[in-house]
Amino acid sequence: MLNAIDKTGTLRQAAYVLGITQSALSHRLAEAERRLGGLLFEREGRRLRQTAAGRAMTQTANQIVPVLQRAEFDFQQMVISETTVVRFGVAAYSCYHWLPAFLQTMAKQEPDIQLELVASATQNPLQNLQEGAVDVVLAPGHLAIPGIDSIPVFKDELVLITPCQHSLASKPFIEASDLEGEHYLTYSKTAQPGFEYERFIRPSGVIPHLLTVVEVTDAMIELIAAGFGVGILSRWAVQSAIQHGSITAISVSEAKLDLDWSALVREAEPATAAARVVSRRLAEWFQSTQADENGGQ
Incomplete structure (x- = not known):
């Protein structure tokens, strides 16, 4: 009413x-x-x-x-099909190149769980999780939020993305000073804890020549590939574009900028809940995938 x-x-x-x-x-x-x-x-x-x-x-x-x-x-x-629906989303970068393979694995391992992608979870992911609009969120960075459990999934790296012919593309790694004369594209104007602005750009005091916010990962990749600028993104999120040769990825600083991804679930979910099962399967699948990639290199 x-x-x-x-x-x-x-x-x-x-x-x-x-x-x-x-x-x-x-x-x-x-x-x-x-x-x-x-x-x-x-x-x-x-x-x-x-x-x-x-x-x-x-x-x-x-x-x-x-x-x-x-x-x-x-x-x-559940009454009709005897399956449990688990809604999941990705908190940043909107990258789904991995999704078909994971869904195929889940269908074999957990046939009683039906996964439903919530693309809107990229916006306000924690609020969506707390309100029940989504059950599992794959999120980068370190997040400590009351009422939310964080389950480690895989390790990643923040890298500078440039056009293949860019002057920085041949460097083994970049320093903050390399960004001074660049048109810098950023995924978000909000400084997120654990990301490049807090850990790399702000401590250096360097200000890029020009800054543009591009909130769609695919659009940012296409703009960089076409020579409109450079940007720092998750290596995993842009892996397909790197493999296709449309862009180049360079480590950020000699020490590199690591980035951990986690599966976020509501703390109230019991250990046997389908959301926690999906989170564990995500961790297993990503660890297996990374092991295969490392073995093939």
Whole structure:
């Protein structure tokens, strides 16, 4: 009821959405306020204005309704197919070159788990995880958040991406001073803990010649390949482009910038929960894949 009133703004429209009469909805609202012991809305003609307490209650309702809808959908899927749906997403870089192979492995190892990609999890991944919009998030960097468990998955490296013919492409590694005259493309204008700005650029005091934010990984790769600038990204995220020879990757500093990826799940998930099973399978699969790549080199 609160969700419908919030979305439509009037009792008449909310009643239509709920499939009841306006009179029935008025009685339902009055009964809710009687039980709560206060007003949820103040009447302004035909429209309703939320009280402060009503606004807090409505915000909670708007969080609960989608979770219940997903729970009902998952229940129906499990009844029909006897499978558990696990929604997962990637917190950064929007890279899915690995996904088909992992899904094939999961289908063999865990046939009772159905994976559903939530591409929107890239935006506000922790909020999506906490609110139940996604069950597992593959995330780079070190994240310590109350209520969220972090399961190590694989080790990666932040590298400078340049066009193949760029003057920096032949260097074994770069120093921060190499960026001074460059048009620098960055994935995000927000400085994330554990990434290149905090660990490499800011300590040096170097300011790139020109900075442009490109929030889509594929677009950033294409722009760099075409000579529009350079940028620092996860080696794993751009591995396909490196293998295809469209860009070159150079280590950042002689010591390199390591980047750990983890699977994030809600702390409340029990050890046997499907979300934790998927997280463990992700770690096993990536470790196996990296072992195969290292063995083949």
